[in-house]
Amino acid sequence: MYAKSAATITGLLSSAEALFIKKNYADVTMEDIAEAAGVTKGAAYHHFANKESLYVAMMQSALEEHYALFQTAVASHGTCRERLIRLTRVFLELPREKQDVMKLVRRDINTFKDPVRNQLVRAYQSALPEQIEIIIRDGIQDGELAPADPRLLSWMYVAIVEVILTRYAGRVLDHQNEMLDFVVRLFFNGAGAT
Numbered sequence: 001m002y003a004k005s006a007a008t009i010t011g012l013l014s015s016a017e018a019l020f021i022k023k024n025y026a027d028v029t030m031e032d033i034a035e036a037a038g039v040t041k042g043a044a045y046h047h048f049a050n051k052e053s054l055y056v057a058m059m060q061s062a063l064e065e066h067y068a069l070f071q072t073a074v075a076s077h078g079t080c081r082e083r084l085i086r087l088t089r090v091f092l093e094l095p096r097e098k099q100d101v102m103k104l105v106r107r108d109i110n111t112f113k114d115p116v117r118n119q120l121v122r123a124y125q126s127a128l129p130e131q132i133e134i135i136i137r138d139g140i141q142d143g144e145l146a147p148a149d150p151r152l153l154s155w156m157y158v159a160i161v162e163v164i165l166t167r168y169a170g171r172v173l174d175h176q177n178e179m180l181d182f183v184v185r186l187f188f189n190g191a192g193a194t
Contacts, residue, residue: 009047011037016058021100025055025108052116055108059120062101063127069094070131080139085184087131088161092176099165102128129154157187 015036019028030051034044048054073087091099105124109117133154139145145153163169164179173179 005047008037008039008043011039012044012047012054013058013061016054017062017101018097020055020058020104020108021097025051025111030054052112056116056119059101059104060123062098063123065098066091066102067127067131070128074131074134080135080142080144081184081188083135083138084132084157084187085180087135088180088183089176091161092179103162103165129158132157157183160186 012033016028016033019032019036028051030044030048031041033051033054034041037044044054048057069090070087073083073090076083076086078086102124105120109120112120129151133150136145136153136157137150140147140150160183164173164183169179173182
């Protein structure tokens with residue numbers, strides 16, 4: 001019985017992720033998710049009280065996966081540049097849908113009120129910007145980066161990565177290595193001609 005419940009929950013979370021990536025939060029119903037997961041609407045409500053609780057569980061699950069992946073780069077040895085390259089490469093090698101999950105927090109955040117809103121923001125910050133901040137803080141301490149606010153720099157790095165995930169950037173930058181080089185070069189060297 002527990003295996004069946006776990007499989008149902010996994011199916012609901014996976015289906016919710018796919019639907020929320022394709023459509024806005026308001027345009028997805030519990031019925032849509034249940035149908036995509038191949039379960040009854042009653043089964044969906046048995047595991048999740050409402051669409052909001054399912055969305056939060058889906059986001060927390062996805063962000064925990066990202067956190068675990070990024071921890072490898074954070075915990076690794078090497079320079080700030082080498083560690084940021086590893087972390088960014090891990091992110092760029094994720095399937096597009098998994099990359100797109102990170103965008104959902106920014107897109108949907110104003111749909112929710114506190115404490116749910118704060119819970120989602122904290123999960124996102126823990127999964128990505130705070131991981132980058134650790135690496136940047138080490139880079140500042142080791143003299144690889146100029147003294148600056150590491151949190152602000154981490155958000156700037158995230159913004160650069162988000163830009164290269166756009167369709168336009170995908171047409172300009174042909175492959176992952178070119179995207180990775182662009183992000184790292186822009187972050188460390190700026191956009192000025194040398």
